[in-house]
Amino acid sequence: MNCEICExxxxxxxxxxxxxxxxxxxxxxxxxxxxxxxxxxxxxxxxEQIPDKIIGEMFAKANKISMACFESLGxxxxxxxxxxxxxxxxxxxxxxxxxxxxxxxxxxxxxWQPKQINEEEMSTAEIKIKENTSQVGVFEKEKQKPIKIxxxxxxxxxxxxxDYRLKERIP
Amino acid sequence: MEGITPExxxxxxxxxxxxxxxxxxxxxxxxxxDEKVVAVLDINxxxxxxxxxxxxxxxxxxxxxxxxxxxxxxxxxxxxxxVLLKALKLEGTTVFIANGVAAGQKAxxxxxxxxxxxxxxxxxxxxxxxxxxxxxxxxxxxxxxxGIKKNLGDITGLEKKSEEKTEEKESxxxxxxxxxxxxxxxxxxxxxxxxxESKPKIVIDERKKKEKKKTEKKEKEKKKKNKxxxxxxxxxxxxxxxx
Ligand SMILES: [Zn+2]
Ligand SMILES: [Zn+2]
Numbered sequence: 001m002n003c004e005i006c007e008x009x010x011x012x013x014x015x016x017x018x019x020x021x022x023x024x025x026x027x028x029x030x031x032x033x034x035x036x037x038x039x040x041x042x043x044x045x046x047x048e049q050i051p052d053k054i055i056g057e058m059f060a061k062a063n064k065i066s067m068a069c070f071e072s073l074g075x076x077x078x079x080x081x082x083x084x085x086x087x088x089x090x091x092x093x094x095x096x097x098x099x100x101x102x103x104x105x106x107x108x109x110x111x112w113q114p115k116q117i118n119e120e121e122m123s124t125a126e127i128k129i130k131e132n133t134s135q136v137g138v139f140e141k142e143k144q145k146p147i148k149i150x151x152x153x154x155x156x157x158x159x160x161x162x163d164y165r166l167k168e169r170i171p
Numbered sequence: 172m173e174g175i176t177p178e179x180x181x182x183x184x185x186x187x188x189x190x191x192x193x194x195x196x197x198x199x200x201x202x203x204x205d206e207k208v209v210a211v212l213d214i215n216x217x218x219x220x221x222x223x224x225x226x227x228x229x230x231x232x233x234x235x236x237x238x239x240x241x242x243x244x245x246x247x248x249x250x251x252x253x254v255l256l257k258a259l260k261l262e263g264t265t266v267f268i269a270n271g272v273a274a275g276q277k278a279x280x281x282x283x284x285x286x287x288x289x290x291x292x293x294x295x296x297x298x299x300x301x302x303x304x305x306x307x308x309x310x311x312x313x314x315x316x317x318g319i320k321k322n323l324g325d326i327t328g329l330e331k332k333s334e335e336k337t338e339e340k341e342s343x344x345x346x347x348x349x350x351x352x353x354x355x356x357x358x359x360x361x362x363x364x365x366x367x368e369s370k371p372k373i374v375i376d377e378r379k380k381k382e383k384k385k386t387e388k389k390e391k392e393k394k395k396k397n398k399x400x401x402x403x404x405x406x407x408x409x410x411x412x413x414x
Contacts, residue, residue, distance in 0.1 A: 014312060016319050024319070026312055029300030034311050045409040047266070048253040052246045059245025060238045064322040065315075066270060067234045072318030073311070077271030080233070081298070084252060085263020085408045088288040089298060093412040098298065102274040110267075111275050112286070112295045114215035125220040126200050126212055128258040136250045137205045 004028075005094035006043050021054045022061055027098075031108060034073045034101040038062045045093050047084045052140040058097050069101040077102035079110055184229050189280035193227045203251065207243050210251055210285075217286045217294045220259050222251055224283040232270040233281055244283055255287050262408060263288035265296055 008014065014026035016036065027035040038058050044050050050058070059080075066078040081098040083089040090096075102108065175183075184190040191197035193209050200212040202222060213221040224247055230236050236244075252264040265286040269276040286294060303311075 014308070016312070016316055017323055026308065026315070027300075030303055031298045031301060033303070033307065034315055036315070045412055046405050047249055047264070048256070048405050049409070050249060052249065055249045056242030056245045059248070060241045061323065063233050063236070063238075063241045065319055068315060068318030068322050070234065071321070072314045075273070077269065077274030077276065079270070079274045080266075080268040081296075082248070082266035083263075083296075083298065084266065085261075085288060086411050087261075087290045087292065088263035088265045088286075089296065090263070090412060093409070100274075100298070102271065104273045106273070109295060109297050109299070112217040115217060115219075117216055117219050121219050122200070122212060122216075125259065126202070129202050129212075129220060129222075129254060132254045132258040133203050133251075136203050136210075136247065136254060139246055 003043055003094050005039055005092055022058055024065055032101050034069055036065050036099040038097040039094055044095050047082055047095055053142055062097050062099050065099050073101055075101040076104055187229055187280050189225050189278055190229050193225050207240055208247060218292055220255055220287040222285040226281050230281040231279055251285050259287050261287050261289060
């Protein structure tokens with residue numbers, strides 16, 4: 001497999017952070033100073049192929065790194081960006097969540113012009129989208145955590161507490 | 172949000188159009204809602220189906236949000252992107268968040284854009300790579316490392332080696348399993364052909380046809396599997412990127 005991102009995860013060049021599922025690295029060819037890639041450690045091409053838990057973690061880490069950009073680089077803004085698929089400008093075959101530090105008048109072109117879309121087209125899009133949202137908010141189940149067995153001490157204490165309350169209530 | 176009294180917050184929420192949209196006091200084309208966020212169609216869309224995901228609580232920027240809400244926003248981004256791909260038969264989506272005016276933020280309320288993308292749609296949003304000198308790279312690396320340590324703790328490279336090895340082994344085992352299966356099918360077909368005792372040339376042609384059919388069938392099955400599982404043709408989207 002030929003993947004520059006996987007390669008960089010392996011050789012650790014520019015790696016700023018990593019844990020079990022995620023790596024954050026300085027972009028080798030940044031669009032702005034401090035441009036960071038947050039990527040799943042496991043090779044995944046498209047956003048939708050990333051497990052729910054991991055995409056959630058990626059956003060949380062991206063937010064922390066965004067804070068670090070404000071604090072350590074003294075920038076005035078940050079963008080979080082996913083270019084998902086070729087028409088969206090995705091360059092690597094490894095899905096990337098970009099954190100891009102922004103400075104006033106930095107000349108970056110990360111904005112868009114609104115399109116004139118008629119009411120009918122809007123409604124069509126609305127209907128089509130709504131037909132497909134039944135599973136949104138239903139997340140992949142994580143492995144169950146081992147159930148914490150209560151120490152006998154704790155139970156005793158609770159019982160005592162209940163007894164105590166019971167006594168209070170009984171005249 | 173530090174230094175803001177509850178009264179001030181109430182006032183901000185009353186004046187914030189996105190708080191009003193989130194609470195339903197201002198009408199919108201709502202696509203999705205849960206306890207943390209609402210997703211609506213953007214009234215100034217970059218493309219038809221352009222979605223805004225808005226938090227129900229008023230945050231000006233993402234760094235003010237607690238982790239659980241940020242994680243939720245990430246999961247919703249994935250799912251709504253998938254919905255758009257399927258519903259509008261797209262080849263891609265752009266997920267975009269701006270923190271601060273310098274980043275292009277226009278509203279006073281946190282939001283995430285999910286923009287449907289098609290080839291040649293002229294949306295813009297270009298991440299132009301720039302060359303950076305080694306010294307600048309190192310300087311930025313040092314500065315950012317400090318900030319990240321402060322915000323995320325020093326956990327670079329602490330992952331357990333043993334875990335990685337097991338994962339690798341598992342995937343290798345899977346591959347070899349698939350290979351054996353394929354070989355078994357092939358062997359079975361050769362036996363069948365021998366039994367038929369056809370003329371050699373025809374056998375070859377037949378075999379070629381069979382092989383072609385087999386690969387076609389396999390691909391179809393693969394596609395179907397993916398469609399069942401993922402909805403949109405993620406495989407195709409991934410394929411054009413050379414996955
Ligand atoms: Zn990769
Ligand atoms: Zn608001």
